[in-house]
Amino acid sequence: MKFGGTSMAGIERIRNVAQRVKREVEDGNKVAVVVSAMAGETDRLVGFCREASALYDPREYDVVVASGEQVTSGLLAIALQAIGVPARSWLGWQLPIHTNDAHASARIGTIDTQALDAALATGEVAVIPGFQGVADDGRVTTLGRGGSDTSAVAVAAAMKADRCDIYTDVDGVYTTDPRIVPRARKLSRVTYEEMLELASVGAKVLQTRSVGLAMKEKVRVRVLSSFDDSKDDGGHRGTLIVGEEEIGDTNVERQLITGIAHDKNEAKITLTSVPDRPGAVASIFSPLADANINVDMIIQNIAHDAGSTDVTFTVPGAELARALDTLTRAQEAIGFQKLIHDTKVCKISVVGVGMRSHAGVASMMFKALADRGINILAITTSEIKVSVLIEEDYTELAVRVLHTAYGLDAEEEPAA
């Protein structure tokens, strides 16, 4: 079980978490709990470090910020004991959770579970601070913001847990953003691959990194609400994130498309009149790659002038300034005429493992958008995803149109 900062914000909520853990124990489960710091605490601690020095030593930063989860793990152990559940905290260095020494964004290597297994065998609940570990030299490390999800999946993998339940402030993964489409449906199951596509394109439920790890380690992850107190009859609440083999064809819910995501954090860049010669495209993308800028969609148009072409592509909005700077400095080498950029764009993606065995998903998308007069600026596809770039103003309309077109609308709007 993993509980985020909102669930741990204050003793009253920590007590609620303890009750929820107690129910799992009473159902006969052996439980390890991974906890985040109290909401706001990590920001407070990071603020201290920044105030102490803009160029803070990440090794000392880790010592400071790891304390937030240390506090909540001790408090949850106390709250569990108070309601008769044997429990103890296991700090990152106590288990230990081995990481590399990339302080402030460390990666988990192995987790020793001998002591943990022994404790759980006695019926004790293990409370583990998320986000932290220890490097080979014995210094405290942290995994980077949001790392507690990754800690939970890593602990579940090391323990060979049946399930990793991530409690959050949403009650699962939806077919699309319910604020845009009130008839969005909660998915009972989704594959790792779909979740990766949905998460990375905007469905902010789980850290992408934790989903990747779950896929690699085959950890069955469930996302569910920590504020829903309804009786859970056997793990059916929330959304289960599993391998494709667990979804199966017999699932009556099975759709061609699992969900629709949108991402407004893209920026479009166009280079005009790039010489149409071998190596011209490489001369654009090599310097961007060298600068570690991630290019997503690419289109090459025929330009008006003979012998030259326009090249359009997208980069993450946060990297736009660096990308423009990099390209300007390479203008002579590339030989383009003008550099145009546009941040008022949005990437809409339809995602689903079902499209592997069905043709026509992309054309259905293009037609549905064209019917409403929505212009497609760029296209990119993967095995389980089709993405298009459109003008930002059309975002909500496009999501709604596609949600209906692929038959994802729930029969009625949910009660508020």
Added chain:
Amino acid sequence: MKFGGTSMAGIERIRNVAQRVKREVEDGNKVAVVVSAMAGETDRLVGFCREASALYDPREYDVVVASGEQVTSGLLAIALQAIGVPARSWLGWQLPIHTNDAHASARIGTIDTQALDAALATGEVAVIPGFQGVADDGRVTTLGRGGSDTSAVAVAAAMKADRCDIYTDVDGVYTTDPRIVPRARKLSRVTYEEMLELASVGAKVLQTRSVGLAMKEKVRVRVLSSFDDSKDDGGHRGTLIVGEEEIGDTNVERQLITGIAHDKNEAKITLTSVPDRPGAVASIFSPLADANINVDMIIQNIAHDAGSTDVTFTVPGAELARALDTLTRAQEAIGFQKLIHDTKVCKISVVGVGMRSHAGVASMMFKALADRGINILAITTSEIKVSVLIEEDYTELAVRVLHTAYGLDAEEEPAA
């Protein structure tokens, strides 16, 4: 160097501490710094534990409260690096500082200084969170409130440091409380034994426990203000707490009496008409000893009835209720008639190693008090201390009278 919570309260103050450490380093010293949590932080964390459960597990309490010093040690390391002083934090379990497993009030055993010595040899400053250690089973321990002074002395002893400078919010140890006697003088040197008597009877400068450890380990401790920025020419600021051999007879400052302390936290108990037979006194004090109640002054009077006596003694005010309860339950066995108690009393102590070689210290005290009509309720003496119990209302008068009688008044009142 040890800095308390007031000195560590916020980044601005931590930066001041860093500057002070830098000066020591620039003077050619190898420095280890022991820090407290930010003022108020330990109270906040203790509050969380109490709120989580009145009967909190002290092992988990230690995990929670140790985080306060973890944060400040990381931040001070960052602040030192920011001004060009190489530094790193060493948590209790990293050194390690071994303690017994008496969680929440652990006692330091040994401190491994191999890593520490190696770090200091490279010119790096070691920043060590006070108040924390690690038990043999690898669990986090804390030393009890105020334990950071003890940590500092223990680290200084383990490192065989030349000096342990304790920075606090007073600028040294005074002949008496300057709020009562404005002409109280700051002592430049005081012996461990005197400091123990002065601390335990009310001069709240250093934890008694840390002074006892300093005496045992022969650590030269200096108490000085963290808010005094004047240039220190060779460690002469504040008060130095050392062995008697370092004080010497040639010290022109040498007085018969070093200081005068008062303690209002005493309670007087009288049992009337206790049978005057062998074993009667034992029947009173055995049950109190069994209940771990510390009895201080004892007087036995001749009672009015033949064959019985009144017994009067003092206990710490905080233990009065338990003492009364214990005695009431033992009334039949002891055979006393009435149980009378009085909390409006004060213990006044004159302290000084000088009295070892001088007779007449006690009689001078009794006479000075009698001249002002101050009634003495009880007396107790040790080799370097004479204490009397008086009515609380006379406290300030008695302290002033004695301060003058023993020639301790400064020539003029200090500038405010």
